[in-house]
Amino acid sequence: MARFKILLFLIFIFVIALVFRLYHLSSVPYGFHSDEVFAGFEGSFILKNSIDTYGNFLPLYFDKFGDYRPIGAFLVSGFFNLLFGPSVFATRAGIALFGSATVFVIYKLFKKLYGDQNSTPGALAAAFIAALLPWHIVLSRSTQESVLGLFSMCLGLVFLLSYLKDNRRLNLFFTCVLFFSSYFFYTSHRILVPVVLFGILGENLIWRSGKNVRVLFSIFLAFFVLTLIILATPWGRGRGQQVLIFNNPQVLTVGQNLSFGDGPNNVLTARIFHNKVVVYTRQLVSAYFTYFSGEFLFMQGGLPDRYKIPQQGLLYFSMAPFLILGFVETFRRRIFIPVFLLLTVPIVAVFTFDDVPNVNRVSSMIMPLTLLFGLGVGRAWEFKIKILKFLAFGVLSLVFLLEVIYFGHQYLIHESQNKSFFRNDSYIQAAQYLSENYKNYDSVYASNVDDLLIYFWFWKAAYDKSLRYNAYERPQIYLYENISFIRNDCLNDKLKESNKDGKVLLLNGGDCKGIEGFTKDKEWVRGDSTKAFTAFYKR
Numbered sequence: 001m002a003r004f005k006i007l008l009f010l011i012f013i014f015v016i017a018l019v020f021r022l023y024h025l026s027s028v029p030y031g032f033h034s035d036e037v038f039a040g041f042e043g044s045f046i047l048k049n050s051i052d053t054y055g056n057f058l059p060l061y062f063d064k065f066g067d068y069r070p071i072g073a074f075l076v077s078g079f080f081n082l083l084f085g086p087s088v089f090a091t092r093a094g095i096a097l098f099g100s101a102t103v104f105v106i107y108k109l110f111k112k113l114y115g116d117q118n119s120t121p122g123a124l125a126a127a128f129i130a131a132l133l134p135w136h137i138v139l140s141r142s143t144q145e146s147v148l149g150l151f152s153m154c155l156g157l158v159f160l161l162s163y164l165k166d167n168r169r170l171n172l173f174f175t176c177v178l179f180f181s182s183y184f185f186y187t188s189h190r191i192l193v194p195v196v197l198f199g200i201l202g203e204n205l206i207w208r209s210g211k212n213v214r215v216l217f218s219i220f221l222a223f224f225v226l227t228l229i230i231l232a233t234p235w236g237r238g239r240g241q242q243v244l245i246f247n248n249p250q251v252l253t254v255g256q257n258l259s260f261g262d263g264p265n266n267v268l269t270a271r272i273f274h275n276k277v278v279v280y281t282r283q284l285v286s287a288y289f290t291y292f293s294g295e296f297l298f299m300q301g302g303l304p305d306r307y308k309i310p311q312q313g314l315l316y317f318s319m320a321p322f323l324i325l326g327f328v329e330t331f332r333r334r335i336f337i338p339v340f341l342l343l344t345v346p347i348v349a350v351f352t353f354d355d356v357p358n359v360n361r362v363s364s365m366i367m368p369l370t371l372l373f374g375l376g377v378g379r380a381w382e383f384k385i386k387i388l389k390f391l392a393f394g395v396l397s398l399v400f401l402l403e404v405i406y407f408g409h410q411y412l413i414h415e416s417q418n419k420s421f422f423r424n425d426s427y428i429q430a431a432q433y434l435s436e437n438y439k440n441y442d443s444v445y446a447s448n449v450d451d452l453l454i455y456f457w458f459w460k461a462a463y464d465k466s467l468r469y470n471a472y473e474r475p476q477i478y479l480y481e482n483i484s485f486i487r488n489d490c491l492n493d494k495l496k497e498s499n500k501d502g503k504v505l506l507l508n509g510g511d512c513k514g515i516e517g518f519t520k521d522k523e524w525v526r527g528d529s530t531k532a533f534t535a536f537y538k539r
């Protein structure tokens with residue numbers, strides 16, 4: 001296929017990816033989650049002042065609740081907010097653009113893996129499915145840092161495979177830079193990068209006569225040691241400790257309940273069948289296979305709830321035949337990297353218990369899935385029997401088109417009604433109202449249960465270097481100018497205690513009723529019909 005035609009196809013695919021990631025980006029996903037607003041505001045604050053609101057100079061992470069989120073996504077979102085002004089669109093646009101650009105990287109990665117001339121149809125198919133994959137689209141539109149980690153790791157693999165073919169040191173340099181940067185985009189990549197390098201090293205030893213083994217081993221060892229160093233720090237293991245399955249008391253409770261069921265005189269039986277090794281092993285194996293279930297991949301997707309689309313899986317059903325064909329073709333070509341990645345990515349996730357099965361922690365499965373899909377399409381393209389080719393590219397293409405339309409409908413229409421409480425629905429609107437009205441009153445009281453203060457600063461573009469806020473401790477009362485941000489939904493009692501005179505504005509959260517002497521000005525109702533905020537005033 002001529003290079004110009006290939007370029008046109010790639011541009012077309014990229015435009016599709018852009019449309020699916022930027023269309024109505026301000027309103028879909030519905031709401032503006034606190035993770036997003038922290039990324040947008042703190043990122044802008046750091047870029048403006050070189051410190052975060054804790055006062056940390058050029059931080060590597062941001063600690064919201066002991067999670068120590070890597071700072072990379074903050075800087076990307078912050079940059080676009082400074083460029084276009086603070087908005088939901090600007091906060092989401094940066095990561096959405098990286099998600100769109102991933103199609104080029106997937107195409108190039110496919111070509112590097114299966115570098116013959118006949119690989120172009122498969123490479124284009126891999127890029128095309130990456131552009132339209134529900135899993136990747138939803139994460140790209142949700143300011144999710146795993147999208148940046150995936151982009152960085154895929155591009156790092158492109159440069160690594162280039163180095164293995166031409167031995168150019170510049171390619172090796174970019175490999176290390178990109179793998180290193182992925183450590184500061186998403187935490188699971190601190191485990192995944194050494195695993196990927198180990199897989200490439202193993203395949204090189206088995207199938208490639210050990211070429212470049214010293215270089216590969218050196219890179220693997222360097223990143224393995226880097227991972228150990230990071231995990232030895234409080235910020236490196238912070239999120240892991242929070243969600244580590246061995247810290248989940250519910251798993252042990254299962255074993256204890258089974259032991260009690262054996263009776264008081266069967267201690268030996270209980271120790272044989274219901275000891276910690278058995279209980280945890282069964283839990284880990286069950287969790288692992290969940291990530292390959294039809295329910296997770298094709299029917300319902302996974303958690304957290306804010307990424308769920310009603311009655312929509314992460315993949316399309318029409319992808320299944322090509323994935324199976326690609327899996328078979330892998331063994332014919334003896335290039336096992338995609339299969340190795342597909343099987344190993346969930347290993348990190350199975351050791352966690354919060355929000356499982358989790359679409360973020362295994363989002364790197366997107367890479368091998370798109371590669372295997374492209375490999376299957378490339379193999380089907382070579383079919384000599386016309387009826388098989390018609391079934392592959394006629395019938396399945398029609399089914400695929402219908403599935404894409406269905407996904408678009410579910411996402412654009414029904415997503416807003418699906419547990420919008422978990423996406424901080426109406427917070428940015430309440431913050432805008434507060435920003436526009438607080439100076440008209442002598443004193444203002446606002447519910448700060450889920451960090452409305454940060455939404456307020458975000459909308460107001462308040463980047464004063466002296467601002468400080470401890471998101472981890474979340475003070476009960478935070479004073480900003482004439483506003484008291486209070487960590488309660490209902491502020492009526494606080495207002496009665498203060499007995500403030502003059503003009504007063506009250507912004508209550510949830511279903512909190514009004515207070516005598518105050519007039520209701522406005523209320524905000526979430527997409528799922530629950531009440532978010534109500535504004536009352538006294539003049």
